[in-house]
Structure formats: C-alpha cells, structure tokens
Amino acid sequence: xxxxxxxxxxxxxxxxxxxxxxxxxxxxxxxxxxxxxxxxxxxxxxxxxxxxxxxxxxxxxxxxxxxxxxxxxxxxxxxxxxxxxxxxxxxxxxxxxxxxxxxxxxxxxxxxxxxxxxxxxxxxxxxxxxxxxxxxxxxxxxxxxxxxxxxxxxxxxxxxxxxxxxxxxxxxxxxxxxxxxxxxxxxxxxxxxxxxxxxxxxxxx
Amino acid sequence: xxxxxxxxxxxxxxxxxxxxxxxxxxxxxxxxxxxxxxxxxxxxxxxxxxxxxxxxxxxxxxxxxxxxxxxxxxxxxxxxxxxxxxxxxxxxxxxxxxxxxxxxxxxxxxxxxxxxxxxxxxxxxxxxxxxxxxxxxxxxxxxxxxxxxxxxxxxxxxxxxxxxxxxxxxxxxxxxxxxxxxxxxxxxxxxxxxxxxxxxxxxxx
Numbered sequence: 001x002x003x004x005x006x007x008x009x010x011x012x013x014x015x016x017x018x019x020x021x022x023x024x025x026x027x028x029x030x031x032x033x034x035x036x037x038x039x040x041x042x043x044x045x046x047x048x049x050x051x052x053x054x055x056x057x058x059x060x061x062x063x064x065x066x067x068x069x070x071x072x073x074x075x076x077x078x079x080x081x082x083x084x085x086x087x088x089x090x091x092x093x094x095x096x097x098x099x100x101x102x103x104x105x106x107x108x109x110x111x112x113x114x115x116x117x118x119x120x121x122x123x124x125x126x127x128x129x130x131x132x133x134x135x136x137x138x139x140x141x142x143x144x145x146x147x148x149x150x151x152x153x154x155x156x157x158x159x160x161x162x163x164x165x166x167x168x169x170x171x172x173x174x175x176x177x178x179x180x181x182x183x184x185x186x187x188x189x190x191x192x193x194x195x196x197x198x199x200x201x202x203x204x205x
Numbered sequence: 206x207x208x209x210x211x212x213x214x215x216x217x218x219x220x221x222x223x224x225x226x227x228x229x230x231x232x233x234x235x236x237x238x239x240x241x242x243x244x245x246x247x248x249x250x251x252x253x254x255x256x257x258x259x260x261x262x263x264x265x266x267x268x269x270x271x272x273x274x275x276x277x278x279x280x281x282x283x284x285x286x287x288x289x290x291x292x293x294x295x296x297x298x299x300x301x302x303x304x305x306x307x308x309x310x311x312x313x314x315x316x317x318x319x320x321x322x323x324x325x326x327x328x329x330x331x332x333x334x335x336x337x338x339x340x341x342x343x344x345x346x347x348x349x350x351x352x353x354x355x356x357x358x359x360x361x362x363x364x365x366x367x368x369x370x371x372x373x374x375x376x377x378x379x380x381x382x383x384x385x386x387x388x389x390x391x392x393x394x395x396x397x398x399x400x401x402x403x404x405x406x407x408x409x410x
Binding site for chain 1: 217218219222223225226229230235236237238245250252253254255256258304324325342343353354355356357359360363364367372373374375376377378379380381382383384385386387388389390392393394395397398399401402403405406409410
C-alpha cells in the first residue's frame with residue numbers, strides 16, 4: 001500500500017502525523033511525504049519542520065492519498081498540488097483529507113455534490129466547492145473520506161486501515177498506538193463545549 | 206512557556222507531535238525541538254524526518270520537557286540527552302514522557318521510587334530503573350507526568366495544559382484540535398482488545 005501525504009508550509013502537523021502513524025503500520029505500507037518542491041516544510045506556528053522526501057511529480061498513482069490542513073491549506077498557490085490531486089484521484093483506492101485539507105480536495109473539484117466534513121470553524125466554506133457540509137467526525141462518500149479537525153485523522157485512518165486490511169489489523173494498530181482515549185475534558189466538539197470555551201477557541205484561532 | 210521536546214533518530218512521531226500540537230496552543234508558548242546534534246531526525250519506520258532546530262546545549266532551563274519514545278529511545282547512546290534531562294529536571298515545572306520516552310527518564314534516574322507508565326509492551330522494563338509500573342493512561346507523580354503508548358501523549362498534554370493555564374484554556378485547546386475521539390474499534394488497551402488482537406500487535410511490533 002503506497003500512502004501519499006502531500007505537505008506544504010503552514011500545515012498542521014497532527015493532521016498529517018495522526019494518519020501517518022496509523023497507515024504506516026499497515027502490512028507492506030510505504031508512506032511518502034511529498035510536495036511540489038521537496039524539502040522541509042514549516043508548520044503553521046513555525047515551531048517545527050517536517051521533510052517532504054519526494055516531489056509530487058515522482059509520486060504517481062498512490063493507493064491512498066491523505067491531505068492535511070492548516071493555515072497553509074487556505075492560502076498560497078497550490079496549482080501543482082491540485083493538478084496532482086485530480087490525477088491521483090483517478091487511480092487511487094482512497095482519497096482522504098483531515099481538517100481543512102478538505103478545502104484542498106474541494107478546490108481540486110473533488111467534492112462537487114458530495115457530503116464532506118472539515119474543522120468545525122470552516123464547515124460552511126465547503127459550500128464554496130459545491131460540497132454539502134456534514135458535522136460528523138468521519139464522512140465516507142465512496143472512495144473519498146473526509147475527517148473533522150486535526151485529531152480526527154486518527155479515527156479516519158483507523159477506519160481506513162480496517163477497510164484496507166480487515167478489522168483485526170485495524171484493531172492491532174489501535175492497540176499498537178494505544179489509542180484508548182481518555183481526554184481530561186469533554187469539550188472536543190462545538191456541541192459539547194460551553195459557549196465560553198467555543199468563544200475562547202474562536203478568538204485564539 | 207518554553208516547551209522542550211528532545212528528538213532523536215528512531216523516534217515515534219506521534220509521541221512528540223500529539224503533545225506539541227496541544228502545548229504549542231498555550232498562551233505565549235514556545236516549542237523547541239532539540240537534539241544533541243540539531244538537524245533532521247528519522248522516525249523509526251524511516252518514512253519521515255522531523256527537524257530539531259536547536260542543540261540541547263542551547264535549550265537551558267525549559268519550563269516543560271516532553272520526551273517521546275520509539276525504537277530509538279531504547280537503543281544507542283543517549284549520554285548527552287540523559288545529562289540534559291537531569292539538568293533540565295532540576296529547574297523544570299513539568300518533566301514528562303510519552304510511550305517509551307519513560308525509559309529515557311528512567312535511564313536518567315528520574316523515576317527512582319516513582320509510579321510511572323509507558324507503552325503496554327514495555328511496562329515491566331520500568332522496574333529496571335527503580336520505577337513502579339502502573340497501567341494507567343496518564344500517571345502524575347509530583348512534577349513528573351508519564352503517559353502510556355503513542356496517542357496517550359495527547360491526553361497527557363491536555364491534562365498539563367489545564368494545570369498550566371486553567372481548565373478553560375485546556376478545553377479551548379481540546380476544541381481547537383477537535384479532540385472528540387470516536388475510534389471505530391474499542392481495542393486500544395490490552396484489557397479491551399481480544400487475545401488474537403494482542404498477539405497480532407505483539408507479532409507485528
């Protein structure tokens with residue numbers, strides 16, 4: 001299974017790393033971090049760079065595509081990436097996004113007429129790309145799977161691991177990364193957080 | 206808040222990226238990825254490098270230390286890192302680990318006589334460092350906090366964010382990363398996974 005994860009300056013690291021950490025554990029997995037220009041890519045807060053080892057042009061017909069989000073997904077020139085997404089989607093088994101990575105799938109024209117999700121703050125922007133925003137953690141539409149904000153990529157990737165390699169492998173990967181969540185709060189979605197917390201999250205963003 | 210995350214070849218990316226993604230959102234946070242030798246560090250599967258921008262010697266007296274794990278934590282020469290951990294722990298507000306990062310805290314002598322946790326496959330190895338293994342997701346012992354395997358660093362960091370900046374900030378960060386977990390399986394701990402899944406996870410490791 002070749003998994004391609006395109007990255008860019010201004011990405012949110014966990015959007016990419018959550019699915020990577022799951023999908024890299026699939027049998028015979030090969031994960032390729034790629035970019036229009038290979039090399040180090042800075043996260044949106046500037047604290048870290050992840051390296052794209054591969055040029056987009058060298059990653060042809062991956063089985064799985066995972067598009068992360070972050071401020072960098074919403075600004076700048078992504079023309080080469082969008083072309084690559086359209087071409088890759090023609091032959092992929094699965095085309096997926098995490099967080100505002102969905103806006104890149106949308107900009108590539110892949111979400112037209114489809115249900116999709118993204119980070120809760122950007123849900124309505126999916127309409128600009130002809131998609132129907134859905135407030136769910138993981139949304140499957142045929143071979144396109146979109147995940148909600150940042151950490152939702154872990155759930156999306158476990159779902160995908162099960163589809164690709166069966167439930168026992170999916171469960172073994174969940175156990176390998178000891179994903180038995182116990183958040184100290186129950187404020188992880190807009191429907192659960194208090195109004196004050198939603199406002200605090202908005203004003204900090 | 207200065208958060209130091211020492212990295213090394215052979216790390217597990219999510220061990221570091223989970224807490225980073227939470228703690229970088231603290232007010233006035235500065236996250237410094239550091240290593241004995243700055244530069245790119247490869248993950249244990251070889252698919253990705255994260256860059257340490259800073260030399261350990263240049264990161265003095267951080268407020269928070271987060272030590273990730275991975276195969277690289279269990280092999281090789283970590284003498285400079287262990288010296289740095291001992292020195293940093295003297296002045297830190299919080300000294301923490303994720304997954305087998307606890308074995309590095311242990312090797313530095315910081316877990317002597319303390320309750321601690323790590324990835325479920327390595328719990329008993331904590332005894333070699335004089336620690337008492339505890340099968341919990343997040344274990345607090347004074348200013349030392351250890352987390353279980355890989356994904357547990359997210360829960361640990363949210364707990365820590367609340368301690369540092371209060372519950373409202375902790376909750377706003379949880380909402381910002383939309384951490385409202387919905388794993389498709391309930392196999393994330395050895396007590397919940399079937400015997401077959403535990404065996405599959407062990408044989409794949």
